[in-house]
Amino acid sequence: MGIKLGCIADDFTGATDLANNLVQAGMRVLQAMGVPPGPLSADVDAVVIALKSRTVPSAEAVEDSLAALRWLQEQGAGQIYFKYCSTFDSTKDGNIGPVTEALMDALDTDFTVATPAFPENKRTVFKGYLFVGDVLLHESGMQNHPLTPMTDPNLVRVMQSQCRRKVGLIDYSHVQQGPAAVRQRIADLRRAGVGIAIVDALTNHDLASIGSAFKDMPLLTAGSGLAIGLPQNFGISPGSQAAVLPAPGGARAVVSGSCSVMTNAQVAAFIKSGRPAFAVDPARVAAGEDVANGILSQALPLLDGGPVLVYSTADPGSVKAVQEKLGAAQAGAMIEHVIAAIARGLVEGGVGQLIVAGGETSGACVQALGISQMQIGAQIDPGVPWCHAHTDIPGNQGIHIALKSGNFGGEDFFEKAFAASAL
Ligand SMILES: Nc1ncnc2c1ncn2[C@@H]1O[C@H](COP(=O)(O)OP(=O)(O)O)[C@@H](O)[C@H]1O
Ligand SMILES: O=C(O)[C@@H](O)C(=O)COP(=O)(O)O
Numbered sequence: 001m002g003i004k005l006g007c008i009a010d011d012f013t014g015a016t017d018l019a020n021n022l023v024q025a026g027m028r029v030l031q032a033m034g035v036p037p038g039p040l041s042a043d044v045d046a047v048v049i050a051l052k053s054r055t056v057p058s059a060e061a062v063e064d065s066l067a068a069l070r071w072l073q074e075q076g077a078g079q080i081y082f083k084y085c086s087t088f089d090s091t092k093d094g095n096i097g098p099v100t101e102a103l104m105d106a107l108d109t110d111f112t113v114a115t116p117a118f119p120e121n122k123r124t125v126f127k128g129y130l131f132v133g134d135v136l137l138h139e140s141g142m143q144n145h146p147l148t149p150m151t152d153p154n155l156v157r158v159m160q161s162q163c164r165r166k167v168g169l170i171d172y173s174h175v176q177q178g179p180a181a182v183r184q185r186i187a188d189l190r191r192a193g194v195g196i197a198i199v200d201a202l203t204n205h206d207l208a209s210i211g212s213a214f215k216d217m218p219l220l221t222a223g224s225g226l227a228i229g230l231p232q233n234f235g236i237s238p239g240s241q242a243a244v245l246p247a248p249g250g251a252r253a254v255v256s257g258s259c260s261v262m263t264n265a266q267v268a269a270f271i272k273s274g275r276p277a278f279a280v281d282p283a284r285v286a287a288g289e290d291v292a293n294g295i296l297s298q299a300l301p302l303l304d305g306g307p308v309l310v311y312s313t314a315d316p317g318s319v320k321a322v323q324e325k326l327g328a329a330q331a332g333a334m335i336e337h338v339i340a341a342i343a344r345g346l347v348e349g350g351v352g353q354l355i356v357a358g359g360e361t362s363g364a365c366v367q368a369l370g371i372s373q374m375q376i377g378a379q380i381d382p383g384v385p386w387c388h389a390h391t392d393i394p395g396n397q398g399i400h401i402a403l404k405s406g407n408f409g410g411e412d413f414f415e416k417a418f419a420a421s422a423l
Contacts, residue, residue: 002076004234008068009083010095010360011028011059012366013405014224015050017383018083021227023048026236029388031374035067035368039269040075045236047049047072053099054089055147055329056308061095062102069106077217080107084354085359086116086123086223087137087407088155089148097162100196100221103136104165105254109218111190113170114159115210118225121408124202128156128169132407141261141407144316146323147360155198165195169360170210172200186213189298196221204228224383231262244267245377245388248400248421250352251303254414256340258358259319260406265420266357266375269411276302280312283320283329287340293343299342300349307418310342312359338362340368348393353400353421355414361397362403369393380417381409390400 006029009015012033019031035049047232049068053061069080082103084096096114104112122133132140136153143151160167174185174360182199201207204225211229214220220230231238233364236243256267256364271277278295285291314322314402322331343354343365356362370392377386383405390398402417410416 002078003040003044004078005081005230006072006075007046007048007077007081007083008065008072009048009050010099011052011085012050013359014083014085014405015048015374016374016385016387016403017226017228017405017408017419018242019048019305019349020379020383020385021224022048022231023241023376023385024238024242024379025228025231026239027231029376030240031376033372033374034211035071035105036372045234047077048083052360052367053095054085055091055360056095058094058098061099065099066106067100067293069103079220081227082219082221083224084116084221084281086225087132087140087142087150088116088119088158089145089150090158090400091148093161096221097159101163101165103219104195107218111186111195112217112219112221113197113199114155114221115199115201115226116155116223117207118223118313118383119198119201119203119207120225121174123223124224125155125198126202127171127200128198130155144319146259146319146328157247158197159196163196166193168192168194168197170197170199172202175200175206175210178209182210182213200213201225201245208232229399242378242385243375243388245375245386245400246398248353250399251350252307252353252418253299253303253346253359254307254309254353254355255339255343255346255359255361256309256313257335257361258404259313259316262407262409263313264315265411266409266413267309267311270309273415275307275309277309277311280310280335280338282312283325285334286326292345295342296345296349299346303350307334307414309414310339312339332360336364340364343417344368344393347391347396347399353418355402355404355417359405366403371401379419380420381413383408386417386421
């Protein structure tokens with residue numbers, strides 16, 4: 001028998017977020033970093049393949065996603081789930097629309113849904129508008145994202161601008177009435193020539209209800225929230241399947257390349273606590289200085305005294321100034337490269353418990369550490385579990401790693417995560 005659910009996530013924090021929600025909902029999950037080189041050997045309900053496809057050119061995102069789809073189909077996946085950000089992070093050209101349509105073509109399906117709703121993390125969709133907490137997406141700080149600034153909260157409009165197919169809406173008046181009304185709405189939209197529908201959802205109850213209406217859909221596209229509503233379709237009941245990870249060991253460190261509002265607050269709280277923190281200065285990196293080794297030589301001797309932080313996290317004004325000089329994509333890639341080299345240097349120097357803040361940053365760090373699979377452990381905050389992974393560092397016995405999405409976690413997230421790992 002094949003796997004029940006095959007998932008393709010467009011970034012690495014997003015992949016652990018989805019895997020975590022599936023695990024919380026009762027599924028046994030394998031998370032793979034990139035398309036696995038061989039067939040699946042574990043007995044699991046779902047596989048999440050993490051790609052770094054959110055901000056790459058859309059043709060590349062499509063190619064990578066189709067390769068992931070082929071592998072999942074070879075493992076007998078019954079349903080495919082394309083996971084993107086709960087803030088619908090997209091570049092001007094996509095990639096949510098182009099990847100969705102390529103997957104629809106490959107699966108030969110004429111209809112799918114799209115909903116980033118994740119109520120537990122305060123992402124809700126109403127009348128097709130995405131709210132983050134009490135404000136609309138474009139007032140949430142996401143308008144200042146370094147790579148995917150989100151300036152339009154109307155998801156029908158955003159998705160339509162990325163798609164050839166007609167985009168419609170399953171609004172709350174249908175969702176509220178339950179699965180039968182949602183199925184009826186889908187039939188009506190199909191007749192009207194709609195290929196992709198944004199779906200409203202405000203609560204976990206809504207997600208469970210729409211999840212059951214989507215039981216027979218070959219392709220689902222969503223944030224991680226919808227995962228809560230799917231295991232029931234496979235006869236799986238809620239109940240955590242989090243793995244008991246090996247006992248944590250080694251020194252502790254945080255590396256952060258996220259510039260989100262929440263990460264800025266978390267970095268500020270860490271610095272305020274008086275623990276050692278080292279800033280990556282983009283200007284010095286651009287000038288060709290060996291910033292990675294400079295920081296490592298200062299940070300490594302301090303590891304015995306408790307966690308250290310290395311960050312490029314900055315406010316929107318500073319990010320804009322850097323981008324004006326270097327270009328947004330170039331600045332992003334350059335900083336990711338330095339932080340990834342630092343993450344590897346920290347693990348080589350004895351770090352066994354590592355937090356990475358930022359999705360693109362996590363992708364770069366996980367790749368630099370040579371991690372190919374992660375085991376999902378206990379949740380720290382909604383959307384962020386501790387994980388265990390093997391690296392390709394000679395002699396390394398594996399590390400505990402938490403990939404924190406930009407806007408997830410409370411202000412004390414770093415402290416809370418290390419307190420949890422000590423249990
Ligand atoms: N000070 C900075 N100036 C410009 N870009 C930055 C700075 N710090 C980080 N970045 C880049 O911003 C992007 C942040 O994206 P990401 O890591 O996905 O964080 P988030 O999870 O908040 O979206 C990365 O490409 C990172 O390299
Ligand atoms: O859905 C979410 O919000 C996260 O899983 C996610 O994808 C976050 O991406 P980053 O903010 O880039 O970490």
